[in-house]
Amino acid sequence: MHDIRAIRDMPEAFDAALGRRGLAPVAAEILALDAARRARIHAAESAQAEQNRASKAVGAARAQGDEAEFERLRALVAEKKAEVAAMQAEARELDAQLTAMLMGLPNLPADDVPDGADEADNVEIRRWGTPARFDFTPKEHYQLPAVAGGMDFEAAARLSGSRFVVLSGAVARLHRALAQFMLDTHITENGLTETWTPVLVRPEMMQGTGQLPKFGEDSYETTNGWWLVPTAEVTLTNLVHGETVEEASLPRRMVAHTQCFRSEAGSAGRDTAGMLRQHQFEKVEMVSITHPDQSRAELARMTACAEGILERLGLPYRTVVLCTGDMGFGAQRTHDIEVWLPGQNTYREISSVSLCGDFQARRMNARFRPAGGGRPEFVHTLNGSGLAVGRTLIAVLENGQQADGSVRLPEVLAPWLGGKTMLTPEGALA
DSSP: OOOHHHHHHOHHHHHHHHHHTTOOOOHHHHHHHHHHHHHHHHHHHHHHHHHHHHHHHHHHHHHTTOHHHHHHHHHHHHHHHHHHHHHHHHHHHHHHHHHHHHHTSOOOOOTTSOOOSSGGGOEEEEEESOOOOOSSOOOOGGGOGGGTTTEEHHHHHHHHOSSOOEEOHHHHHHHHHHHHHHHHHHHHTSOOEEOOOOSEEOHHHHHHHTOTTTTGGGSEEOTTSOEEOSSTHHHHHGGGTTOEEEGGGOOEEEEEEEEEEOOOTTOTTSSOSTTSSOSEEEEEEEEEEEOGGGHHHHHHHHHHHHHHHHHHHTOOEEEEEOOTTTSOTTOSEEEEEEEEETTTTEEEEEEEEEEEETHHHHHHTOEEEOTTOSSOEEOEEEEEEEEEHHHHHHHHHHHHBOTTSOEEOOGGGGGGTTTOOEEOTTSOBO
């Protein structure tokens, strides 16, 4: 959410920043609501003061036996009490309108985020690895002989409908090994704290990270009002919801492996084959809670953590900075990491690492207490995939495919696969 004081101080700059995201100016409307709200509050306070003065005078009039004055003052107290209640109700309604407007506006892009309309305007900042050359036409992951018996979309459709998959045998074990490899790497080498969190959350937790109220159609709500998390960003970030932490405890760096659930609203017809875009999937998510002065450096560190997983797996990738038109709702700056998929002959997103500044912290009321004293300040929050497990499975399968239908697996996974480094054409580990 946005700081109303910053909008009051620099409305033109606020509108200009939103304009970079393609939005029309709204500062005047926000400030009109804010002025009306503050006017009602001031009027209510003035009426309350008059009510208090009249209430004190009522007793004095009765003590003096001045019945006419007593009745006049009593009527005035009742009148002011009604005025106060009415103006407070109006102030609450205006405050709700103002909050709803501010909650519906995206974060302001950092100054160095490239301007643009969509993914075509994203800016590549680096590449790693060289896509392999095959002496045959590479297949997509779901077409490989080695996964034919271990990746069942028909069974999943009978169970749950489209955009689900059943994994079994060696493919399921490979999927699990990838998640364990990611977790262990982030914990032992990158210094993240492993965290296990629920996948059902209250709506205020979804509001805290920006999924609600605007993007409810992208997630699943249960009949009792809980929501299935679209990513562990929701739970990990909200661990500081409503908290004031000590500056010395920052940064807090966490990682979690969870099931994730997304309705994929608006993606009809996109990536319908295979398991690239699913309603239910697994992700290893990184979240950092930092001091404002450290957050930009933390973005670079988290991006390197995600890139490092791909490098260890030997998967070629490129990293891009998202332009203003492609950036997520809560982000100030986002680095997308795209892995090479030979079956599609292109790079596809496998991680987004985003700096949110104090945008989520204001929604969550999450602050830190400065070590040197002074008023608590809002923390900065960051989140990033480290990585999407299913998409990493796809990349491993497609990049390791062989002409005979087998798949050569990254040697770094051998400790989690009983020392095995191949999937045979029949789908067994070898």
